[in-house]
Amino acid sequence: MLRPLRTMVRRALEAAGLVAIPASQWRELRNHRTVRAIHRRDVIEIEELYRSFVFPDLPRDPQRVDILHNLEGTTVGEGVHIVHYLHRALRQPGDVCEFGCNEGATSRLLANEILPHAERRLWLFDSFEGLPAPGEKDRLIDDIAHLGDIARYQGDMRATEEQVRDKLALVPFPPERTRVVKGWIEQTLARPEVPRQVAFAYVDLDFHDPIRLALDFLDRSMQPGGYAVVDDYGFFSEGAQLAVDAFVAAHPSRWRLLMPHPAAGKFCVLERLAAV
Numbered sequence: 001m002l003r004p005l006r007t008m009v010r011r012a013l014e015a016a017g018l019v020a021i022p023a024s025q026w027r028e029l030r031n032h033r034t035v036r037a038i039h040r041r042d043v044i045e046i047e048e049l050y051r052s053f054v055f056p057d058l059p060r061d062p063q064r065v066d067i068l069h070n071l072e073g074t075t076v077g078e079g080v081h082i083v084h085y086l087h088r089a090l091r092q093p094g095d096v097c098e099f100g101c102n103e104g105a106t107s108r109l110l111a112n113e114i115l116p117h118a119e120r121r122l123w124l125f126d127s128f129e130g131l132p133a134p135g136e137k138d139r140l141i142d143d144i145a146h147l148g149d150i151a152r153y154q155g156d157m158r159a160t161e162e163q164v165r166d167k168l169a170l171v172p173f174p175p176e177r178t179r180v181v182k183g184w185i186e187q188t189l190a191r192p193e194v195p196r197q198v199a200f201a202y203v204d205l206d207f208h209d210p211i212r213l214a215l216d217f218l219d220r221s222m223q224p225g226g227y228a229v230v231d232d233y234g235f236f237s238e239g240a241q242l243a244v245d246a247f248v249a250a251h252p253s254r255w256r257l258l259m260p261h262p263a264a265g266k267f268c269v270l271e272r273l274a275a276v
């Protein structure tokens with residue numbers, strides 16, 4: 001959801017007195033060879049710095065930089081937090097989930113890190129119809145696509161299952177270890193075909209009600225030592241933070257909220273402390 005490079009370039013151009021880039025030209029600019037080369041160098045440096053000074057236990061991975069470089073709307077800092085907490089969570093048994101996988105840019109990151117752990121499956125949930133209508137607790141705090149009203153985001157961020165499978169094929173991650181669960185999680189999480197035990201989850205659903213639903217699912221399926229990273233805490237819709245705060249307040253002995261350094265991005269980490 002975060003669009004750090006876009007924001008950075010827009011601010012730089014605005015500061016230079018140049019007009020802001022229209023959304024239609026953004027993709028072209030972002031894919032410009034020079035912009036991508038600068039970004040890649042930054043990714044190498046950021047990943048190395050995190051491993052050297054913040055997360056010294058994080059194993060080196062030869063593919064990680066390229067995957068971090070191709071994240072969509074997720075900061076490199078958030079990507080490194082995701083892999084760090086994923087590796088910690090892998091000390092426990094259980095599968096890995098992403099709630100709201102969109103095109104699979106972050107799914108590819110998760111898949112690459114769990115590739116050597118043959119017993120782990122990757123569960124990817126998405127409507128593939130984009131965002132639902134916002135709920136009562138969703139108020140726009142960052143109008144990321146300049147739509148002017150949160151209701152206009154319904155249907156935004158639509159992706160396809162094929163895009164996700166193509167991203168996983170780049171790893172390459174075995175299809176037999178992948179479960180792409182298509183549909184609204186309000187329905188899919190109520191089905192019997194859900195992971196019995198989850199070690200790590202990335203929750204990226206943007207709006208209050210589905211986030212709370214995913215967290216309640218994790219309360220039932222995650223054991224102590226597991227972690228969830230929740231995107232958009234304090235960003236885009238107020239609902240994401242409200243959902244996390246109310247969830248932690250309801251189960252203070254079972255979950256601890258860990259806040260990253262603000263420069264890393266707008267997300268939070270939930271640590272599973274105790275079983276139900």
Ligand SMILES: C[S@@+](CC[C@H](N)C(=O)[O-])C[C@H]1O[C@@H](n2cnc3c(N)ncnc32)[C@H](O)[C@@H]1O
Nearest residue numbers: 100101102105106126127130131184185204210
């Ligand atoms: C911000 S995108 C996810 C981005 C992705 N995690 C990544 O890092 O590239 C949010 C996704 O959540 C999905 N989504 C939102 N609410 C949902 C719900 N209730 N059930 C299923 N999918 C939902 C949307 O379709 C969209 O693809």
